[in-house]
Amino acid sequence: MGLLSWLNDLFESHEEYGTRSTTLTGQPVRSKAERVIADYFTHHGILYYYEAMATTNDWFIFKSKISRPDFYLPQYNLFVEYWGLVDSPDPGTRDNYIRTMRWKMAQYRNNNIRFVSIYPSNLNDLDYYFKRKFRETMGFSLPVSQVVSTCPTCHQQILDMPLHIKWHTQTLR
Numbered sequence: 001m002g003l004l005s006w007l008n009d010l011f012e013s014h015e016e017y018g019t020r021s022t023t024l025t026g027q028p029v030r031s032k033a034e035r036v037i038a039d040y041f042t043h044h045g046i047l048y049y050y051e052a053m054a055t056t057n058d059w060f061i062f063k064s065k066i067s068r069p070d071f072y073l074p075q076y077n078l079f080v081e082y083w084g085l086v087d088s089p090d091p092g093t094r095d096n097y098i099r100t101m102r103w104k105m106a107q108y109r110n111n112n113i114r115f116v117s118i119y120p121s122n123l124n125d126l127d128y129y130f131k132r133k134f135r136e137t138m139g140f141s142l143p144v145s146q147v148v149s150t151c152p153t154c155h156q157q158i159l160d161m162p163l164h165i166k167w168h169t170q171t172l173r
Contacts, residue, residue: 040126079115087120
């Protein structure tokens with residue numbers, strides 16, 4: 001089994017929920033709530049990967065499958081999970097979801113992987129809840145002033161130069 005196949009097998013698909021939506025940047029997401037979170041990151045200049053694959057950190061040490069993390073913030077090496085079905089009106093769905101959610105949280109904690117949990121009730125004041133949870137997890141507050149630099153190759157304004165250089169490298173192949 002190749003590495004990519006193994007990575008894809010490690011991460012199961014999310015349970016289908018919500019109404020699919022599209023972010024400000026044109027990215028399809030699985031729910032309106034995930035769109036709100038993604039658009040929040042975009043408005044605040046926070047680089048994120050949606051349903052990122054396990055290509056960084058110590059994800060390889062998980063012994064069994066987990067669902068794909070909702071968001072990964074590479075600048076902070078931080079995962080953000082939206083637990084959208086904790087309030088499901090169906091008791092079976094809700095109980096299953098909460099059991100899976102607790103298991104996944106335990107995997108993050110047991111493997112010293114930083115994450116922030118966002119719940120449906122947090123969406124009414126996402127700025128407050130995200131910043132508070134970020135500070136509790138990371139030990140410093142947002143916003144962190146970002147350094148904007150200009151790419152010497154394409155002359156674009158860049159927030160994440162290492163990622164941009166990687167993009168240039170992959171584009172030239």
